[in-house]
Amino acid sequence: MLAHRLALGTAVATAVLIVFGGLVTNTGAALAVPDWPNTFGHNLFLYPWSGMIGGVFYEHSHRLLGATVGLLTLALAASLWRRGGTLRVLGVVAVVTLLSTIVTLNDFNIVFIMTRGGPGAATHIFATYSYELGIMSQRWGLAMAASMASLPLVGLLIVAVVRYLHREEE
Numbered sequence: 648m649l650a651h652r653l654a655l656g657t658a659v660a661t662a663v664l665i666v667f668g669g670l671v672t673n674t675g676a677a678l679a680v681p682d683w684p685n686t687f688g689h690n691l692f693l694y695p696w697s698g699m700i701g702g703v704f705y706e707h708s709h710r711l712l713g714a715t716v717g718l719l720t721l722a723l724a725a726s727l728w729r730r731g732g733t734l735r736v737l738g739v740v741a742v743v744t745l746l747s748t749i750v751t752l753n754d755f756n757i758v759f760i761m762t763r764g765g766p767g768a769a770t771h772i773f774a775t776y777s778y779e780l781g782i783m784s785q786r787w788g789l790a791m792a793a794s795m796a797s798l799p800l801v802g803l804l805i806v807a808v809v810r811y812l813h814r815e816e817e
Contacts, residue, residue: 650730660712670709716745723741737811741804
């Protein structure tokens with residue numbers, strides 16, 4: 648029962664995170680907070696509410712939601728680990744996907760600043776490719792398609808875990 652609730656909570660929190668990510672992009676607040684994992688030298692979770700104005704509000708809220716999704720994913724993986732078998736594998740896949748996403752997004756600035764996608768776009772990752780299409784080339788539709796390419800796979804994974812957990816509870 649706990650794993651089922653954690654899976655649903657993670658799915659809902661992830662959907663909210665995606666919406667807030669759109670708000671960060673649409674308000675131009677993507678780099679309103681220049682340091683990571685801190686926020687203007689403060690611990691991510693201890694940043695004062697009084698400083699959350701303008702773009703900092705959107706960016707910092709998005710970071711807090713991301714941390715919440717991360718913690719929920721780890722809790723879900725831990726609850727699945729105890730059940731063993733296929734569920735243990737799905738929990739490991741969820742954590743690996745989470746860590747891969749974090750590393751990819753952290754590498755965005757480094758890859759883009761150093762290579763601008765590299766010769767013949769050889770060093771593009773999803774984030775830099777979407778940025779180049781949307782911001783540099785003004786091809787918004789294609790940029791959205793590139794950035795959302797993995798969403799159906801993540802959605803299918805969530806549905807599979809929830810169904811499997813629901814079936815197991817009966």
